[in-house]
Amino acid sequence: MKPTEDKPPKLFVKFFRWFCNTDFQEEIEGDLFESYKNYSERFGKKKAKWLFIKEVLFLFRPAIIGNINQLMNINSTIMSSKNGRLIAIMATMMGLLIIPLIAMQFSKEVNWSIFDFVVMGALLLSTGLLCELVLRKVKTTRNRIIICGAVVFIFLLVWAELAVGIFGTAFAGT
Amino acid sequence: MSQYHLGEFEEIVLLTVAILDGKAYGISIIEEIEVRIERNVSLGALQTVLKRLEEKGLLRSEFGEATKVRGGKRKRFYEITSKGRQILRDTKEQRVSLWNAIPKTVLKFS
Numbered sequence: 588m589k590p591t592e593d594k595p596p597k598l599f600v601k602f603f604r605w606f607c608n609t610d611f612q613e614e615i616e617g618d619l620f621e622s623y624k625n626y627s628e629r630f631g632k633k634k635a636k637w638l639f640i641k642e643v644l645f646l647f648r649p650a651i652i653g654n655i656n657q658l659m660n661i662n663s664t665i666m667s668s669k670n671g672r673l674i675a676i677m678a679t680m681m682g683l684l685i686i687p688l689i690a691m692q693f694s695k696e697v698n699w700s701i702f703d704f705v706v707m708g709a710l711l712l713s714t715g716l717l718c719e720l721v722l723r724k725v726k727t728t729r730n731r732i733i734i735c736g737a738v739v740f741i742f743l744l745v746w747a748e749l750a751v752g753i754f755g756t757a758f759a760g761t
Numbered sequence: 762m763s764q765y766h767l768g769e770f771e772e773i774v775l776l777t778v779a780i781l782d783g784k785a786y787g788i789s790i791i792e793e794i795e796v797r798i799e800r801n802v803s804l805g806a807l808q809t810v811l812k813r814l815e816e817k818g819l820l821r822s823e824f825g826e827a828t829k830v831r832g833g834k835r836k837r838f839y840e841i842t843s844k845g846r847q848i849l850r851d852t853k854e855q856r857v858s859l860w861n862a863i864p865k866t867v868l869k870f871s
């Protein structure tokens with residue numbers, strides 16, 4: 588049987604390439620690969636993969652990420668600006684959903700079931716799609732901010748109700 | 762005296778780059794910090810500080826060689842500038858003057 592190649596998780600390598608400023612992508616990607624190799628030798632493949640994911644997530648910060656045009660790929664002829672924005676919103680929602688998944692690997696205080704992920708995913712997806720709909724249909728910046736703000740506020744209320752039950756409805760969490 | 766004041770982590774990174782003397786790049790700086798002061802540093806935190814120090818003119822950098830272990834990507838080697846050296850000296854003088862100002866009885870072991 589052919590041994591599996593020891594490579595860092597492809598999805599997170601792609602995520603890093605997407606957000607990292609192109610001016611310093613080369614050296615940081617090289618550092619990431621080198622640290623993965625070191626982790627793999629010290630702790631084994633499985634832990635090295637998690638540590639690699641942690642390093643990539645810790646790199647997602649203003650000083651490292653590219654400008655908004657680069658992230659949205661606005662100048663690309665392949666993708667229209669609307670589709671770029673929709674993809675960026677979806678990617679952000681997915682990114683938010685990954686946070687508890689990662690946290691579960693390092694802390695026992697975060698303990699989400701598959702049902703929790705499905706519910707949160709549906710909530711985030713509907714919030715993202717609603718915001719995109721508002722941005723497409725509403726023309727003035729003021730109204731966009733008000734309506735998107737209301738959508739996000741409702742999302743936070745529903746989340747809080749499901750998590751700790753602030754209104755005491757039948758769906759309230761404990 | 763320089764106007765720019767170094768943060769604690771900025772000072773550690775600048776000192777480590779000086780220690781490594783031309784061989785300082787992301788991973789070597791992290792390893793040196795881990796060995797010397799037993800502090801775990803993420804690549805994200807280090808790269809943020811390196812970019813900031815370079816922007817302030819305290820460090821300069823140039824590309825080095827690419828290796829297979831790095832997926833064919835080149836290293837970026839950092840070096841301390843004369844402005845960086847000056848600010849390190851100023852910071853050291855400040856620390857020494859503060860230490861010297863502490864009354865002897867305060868630090869006396871009981």
